Amino acid sequence: MKLRLSADAIRLLIPALSLTVLLAAVFWLQPRAMSYVGLNLLFNLAVPIALATIAQMLIMAVNDLDLSMGTFVSFVACVTATFLRDAPLLGVLILAGAILVYAGLGVVIHLRNLPSIVVTLGMSFVWAGLAVLMLPAPGGQAPDWVRTLMTAKPPFVPMAIVASVFIAVIAHFLVMRSSLGVLIRGVGGNQRSVERAGWSVVYARAMAYGLAGLFAVAAGIALVGLTTSADANIALRYTLLSIAGVILGGGEFIGGRVSPIGAVVGALTLTLAGSFLSFLRISPDWQIGAQGAILIVVLALRLLLNRIENREKGR
Amino acid sequence: MSALARLTRKPWIWSWIAAFVVWFATIMVTGGASTLGLSQAALTFAAFSIVVGIGQMFVITLGPGNIDLSVPATMTLAGTVALKLMNVENGMILPGLLVAVLIGVAVGIANYALIKALRIPPIIATLSMSFIVQSAAIWTNRGLRIKPPSVLADFTTSMTLGVPNVALVALLLSLLAWVLLEKTIYGRWISAIGQSMAAARMAGIPVDGVRFVTYVFCAVLASLAGYLLACFSGGAALNMGAEYLLMSIAVVVIGGTAVAGGDSNVPGIWGASLFMFLVVSMLNTYGLGAGIRLIMTGLIIISVIMLAGGRQPGAR
Numbered sequence A: 001m002k003l004r005l006s007a008d009a010i011r012l013l014i015p016a017l018s019l020t021v022l023l024a025a026v027f028w029l030q031p032r033a034m035s036y037v038g039l040n041l042l043f044n045l046a047v048p049i050a051l052a053t054i055a056q057m058l059i060m061a062v063n064d065l066d067l068s069m070g071t072f073v074s075f076v077a078c079v080t081a082t083f084l085r086d087a088p089l090l091g092v093l094i095l096a097g098a099i100l101v102y103a104g105l106g107v108v109i110h111l112r113n114l115p116s117i118v119v120t121l122g123m124s125f126v127w128a129g130l131a132v133l134m135l136p137a138p139g140g141q142a143p144d145w146v147r148t149l150m151t152a153k154p155p156f157v158p159m160a161i162v163a164s165v166f167i168a169v170i171a172h173f174l175v176m177r178s179s180l181g182v183l184i185r186g187v188g189g190n191q192r193s194v195e196r197a198g199w200s201v202v203y204a205r206a207m208a209y210g211l212a213g214l215f216a217v218a219a220g221i222a223l224v225g226l227t228t229s230a231d232a233n234i235a236l237r238y239t240l241l242s243i244a245g246v247i248l249g250g251g252e253f254i255g256g257r258v259s260p261i262g263a264v265v266g267a268l269t270l271t272l273a274g275s276f277l278s279f280l281r282i283s284p285d286w287q288i289g290a291q292g293a294i295l296i297v298v299l300a301l302r303l304l305l306n307r308i309e310n311r312e313k314g315r
Numbered sequence B: 001m002s003a004l005a006r007l008t009r010k011p012w013i014w015s016w017i018a019a020f021v022v023w024f025a026t027i028m029v030t031g032g033a034s035t036l037g038l039s040q041a042a043l044t045f046a047a048f049s050i051v052v053g054i055g056q057m058f059v060i061t062l063g064p065g066n067i068d069l070s071v072p073a074t075m076t077l078a079g080t081v082a083l084k085l086m087n088v089e090n091g092m093i094l095p096g097l098l099v100a101v102l103i104g105v106a107v108g109i110a111n112y113a114l115i116k117a118l119r120i121p122p123i124i125a126t127l128s129m130s131f132i133v134q135s136a137a138i139w140t141n142r143g144l145r146i147k148p149p150s151v152l153a154d155f156t157t158s159m160t161l162g163v164p165n166v167a168l169v170a171l172l173l174s175l176l177a178w179v180l181l182e183k184t185i186y187g188r189w190i191s192a193i194g195q196s197m198a199a200a201r202m203a204g205i206p207v208d209g210v211r212f213v214t215y216v217f218c219a220v221l222a223s224l225a226g227y228l229l230a231c232f233s234g235g236a237a238l239n240m241g242a243e244y245l246l247m248s249i250a251v252v253v254i255g256g257t258a259v260a261g262g263d264s265n266v267p268g269i270w271g272a273s274l275f276m277f278l279v280v281s282m283l284n285t286y287g288l289g290a291g292i293r294l295i296m297t298g299l300i301i302i303s304v305i306m307l308a309g310g311r312q313p314g315a316r
Helices: A002-029 A038-045 A044-061 A069-081 A090-113 A116-134 A144-150 A161-178 A179-196 A201-227 A236-248 A260-280 A283-314 B002-009 B013-030 B034-061 B069-086 B092-118 B122-141 B148-155 B165-183 B186-194 B197-202 B207-232 B244-254 B269-285 B290-308
Strands: none
Touching: A002 A090, A002 A201, A002 A260, A002 A283, A038 A161, A038 A260, A044 A069, A044 A161, A044 A179, A044 A201, A044 A236, A044 A260, A069 A116, A069 A144, A069 A201, A069 A236, A090 A116, A090 A201, A090 B092, A116 B197, A116 B244, A116 B290, A144 A201, A144 B034, A161 A179, A161 A260, A179 A201, A201 B186, A236 A260, A236 A283, A236 B122, A260 A283, A283 B122, B013 B034, B013 B269, B013 B290, B034 B069, B034 B165, B034 B186, B034 B207, B034 B269, B069 B092, B069 B122, B069 B207, B069 B244, B092 B122, B092 B148, B092 B207, B148 B207, B165 B186, B186 B197, B186 B207, B244 B269, B244 B290, B269 B290
């Protein structure tokens, strides 16, 4: 019991440590960021990314990969900025339908034994097409309640932090503490043994995809709440960001080994890396490159800590 | 009959059937008027996806999680640097090509160094690498658009005996890839690694060496495609590789290569690349808007994979 606990703790320690180091570096470069407003600005855009990362994590928990995350979040953003504002009922129906489509994808992928990469790749075209149909040019407007929610100013702690903690806690209970979460991770770990134990793998996969759709919908709505308007290409980066966030947070591609809290921390780290670079005044040419370098450094750190973990185990 | 049955069991046949159906559907609409033009355009544009797709196929064959996401950035960097070096002079064509290949080798080495030294999953390693390579491309390009040398521009845009030259280059590279994959020990090795890395290691296959060579090969093919594409389109652009990220993965998988690795084929890449281009041009011919076109493309990809897929239990 003690050993397991420490392994889990170390899995979480690495993302937490990298976030702390980055945060310290940002504060050192720009002490004014160490305030309510500063923190909110730093982490504002992390909220939708964190939600998308959780969505990607759920799919990775069943050993699949979602390459349509970015276009799907863009699609949701477009729905939010148009239908959800002008015809709320229709908007809710569309979003609910989209979540059902996600669950359906899980069923189809399982029943026909299809590679999830290709199916989601195909779906990414579909979502992009629907988004373009709705908003051929950037536009639309965020519904007022979304705007109010995302720009709320709770006392003492900025909204971005409150929301991130909230997301992490919900995802943690859903994935690590509920029986459904155990089932989903079990499918990732050993699908055949879950099947033999009498569980329905189709159900687990459908739920994993459906929940992922739900979180991705939340990501799109949150994004529009921040940007106030939408565009069909608004969130294309999210596909790769969400995968990187899961990995940074200690998740793995196969084996159902994921960490919801880690995923949120990973998303925060990725967002902070961007701010850190602009504070460093790196030439814009090298901003993306430096982001890649930070990713590499963090992963090298993880390797180092994993080595320490293994050494402890060996004793 | 048995020959036909054998044929339908080939994993690449579906992409060819799909490509042919779409080709036929397009020609029917135009009344056969554009048959030659359409075929030549398809061969030209498919050639780039074929070259990139072959490299990606070798990497995907290595097993689950092996995907090279640095392909678009490598294409862009190779294209920009080569054109800058050649500086519109015909005498510099070979040095330019050499530099493009060297860039590919360098990116490939860096990719595998990250994967091996830091034990990062290949998707994340190549993704981080692609950020750095993309930055290097932005830094060298500086918004300049240098024209390719005239001889090279002519070569990439013209035809020999009615076949586009770039398609001939793609054919040569495909033959090389086919020989590598089917006739050499190296091809057996990558399939073996894709099926079970542990078993391959125990069988005495130099796993690290083979994976290393494969990542370098993929990056070199990407840089070659970047070089050709930059010359074909009259100059390098910073976003010129962008669409080839998903395209390279799509053509590999639609072509019947197992995403779980260990089972791949070259002909499928051709069928799938032609198919991907023909779908877009068919929908264009029908005069559909961008939104509908995207939706149709997605649905067609999914239908093809549903028809062809489901053959390998446990595939990702």
